[in-house]
Amino acid sequence: MTDTSETRSADSAAQATQQSRLHRLMRYLPLIAPVLLWTVPCWLLLYTGQHWPLPVTFAGTALFALGLIGMPLAMARGHGRRQQDWAAIVGDTLLGTSWVVFTWSVVLGVPLRLALAVTGVGDGQDQARTATWAVLGATTVLLTWGYAEARRVPRVRRLDVQLPRLGAGLDGTRVVLVTDTHYGPLDRARWSARVCETVNTLKADLVCHTGDIADGTAERRRAQAAPLGTVQATRARVYVTGNHEYYSEAQGWVDLMDELGWEPLRNRHLLLERGGDTLVVAGVDDVTAESSGLAGHGAHLAGALHGADPDHPVLLLAHQPKFVDRAAAGGVDLQLSGHTHGGQIWPFHHLVRIDQPALAGLSRHGTRTLLYTSRGTGFWGPPFRVFAPSEITLLVLRSPQRPPTP
Incomplete structure (x- = not known):
């Protein structure tokens, strides 16, 4: 009979080996990904039976080669120690472009060629060239549209959220969520001001920012973040850190948000009271x-709820949806998160779901806890949003005890 402790040790060793292999693979991903993103569409669009004239083949190959070489160099220069914004813009744009061209070369070009071959439309060269032109046309449209989607002021998404423990006095509480503004290399100070103007039209009781304010330090991105100081709320403006703050001197962002009149909820809470009822707002x-x-930074739900009455409903701000497991175990009623960007550029959505329990919208976790995941207000890196529109979210909290509408 096998000893239980030996079985556990064997399982732990196997899991450790699997994680080690995954870590090794992730280490090589920055080298593998650019090669795949540029060489696969190059081969599919130029060298699979199209028989383009030599100048066309040469020019196309040169463009793909420049992308393959230029993208990682620009991204290293833009996001590395030098952090040169012009290089970051070039690298991020090339990354988004290569992702879209790669995706549609595979999901549109290959099936279209098969369909043309099965139906006998044209000869092999005609089928190959038709597929190539279709891919180039689709990517041009998607990149143009995706750029406009990324740069526009987000539409407001409104929804009612019923919390069973919410008292009638707090029924109708208006909570506005902005997140993942990602102020960065592209100067979006005017965009930031227009977002804040839109938020102010919503007459919020509570405005929340769930992190990833910017890519860069508070000192460097201050001008873009400054309009956040104009945001209005009848009760409070609250903020929690995202993962990108920890790439860029997080304490500087905490201090700047405090300076702009926002209340950083760093493992603490405040109380929102109305009509004799109380909502715990924690972060x-x-x-x-x-x-x-x-020093002093870490996610601690117990500290955030310390001293709160356990009978009061809890609204929790946590940047990443994956925190919802801890939130559900801690009896949180509603968690607000961002981080996923809704995938930002399809089909990156599917990769996000590997890491996070939710992509966008309202979901239930456990018996009590609801999670709302925003698709984000801005964009990260590539200035494109494809099938993942940005949003400013208005959540109206509803109590089951409220009187019926006449």
Whole structure:
């Protein structure tokens, strides 16, 4: 009979080996991904029976080669120690472009060629060229549309959220969520001001920012973040850190938000009271804070709820949806999160779901806890949003005890 402890040891060793292999693979991903993103569409669009004239083949190959070489160099220069914004813009744009061209070369070009071959439309060269032109046309449209979607002021998404423990006095409480503004290399100070103007039209009781304010330090992105100081709320403006703050001197962002009149909820809570009823509004640092090495930073739900009456409903701000497991175990009623961007550029959505329990919208976790995941207000990196529109969210909290509408 096998000893139980030996079985556990064997399972632990196997799991450790699997994680080690995954870590090794992730280490090589920055080298593998650019090669795949540029060489696969190059081969599919130029060298699979199209028989383009030599100048066309040469020019197309040169463009793909420039992308393959230029993208990682620009991204390293833009996001590395030098952090040169012009290089970041070039690298991020090339990354988004290559992702869209790669995706549609595979999901449109290959099936279209098969369909043309099965139906006998044209000869092999005609089928190959038709597929290539279709891919180039689709990617041009998607990149143009995706750029406009990324740069526009987000539409307001409104929904009612019923919380069974919410008292009647708090029925109709208006909570506005903005998140993942990602102020960065592209100067979006005017966009930031227009977002804040839109938020102010919503007459919020509580405005929440669930992190990833910017890519860069508070000192560097101050001008873009400054309009956040104009946001209005009848009760409070609250903020929690996201993972990108921990790439860019997180304490500087906490201090700037405090200076702009927002209340950083770093593992603490405040009380929102109305009509004799109370809502606990709590916040935690991002889960990456624990490994950031920054003194005093880490996600601690127990600390955030310390001293709160357990009979009062809890609204929790946590940047990443994956924190919802801890939230459900802690009896949280509603968690607000961002981080996923709704995938930002399809089909990256499917990769996000590997890491997070929710992509966008309202979901239930456990018997009590609801999670609302925003698709984000801004964008990260590539200035495109494809099938993942940005949003400013208005959540109207509803109590089951409220009187019926006449």
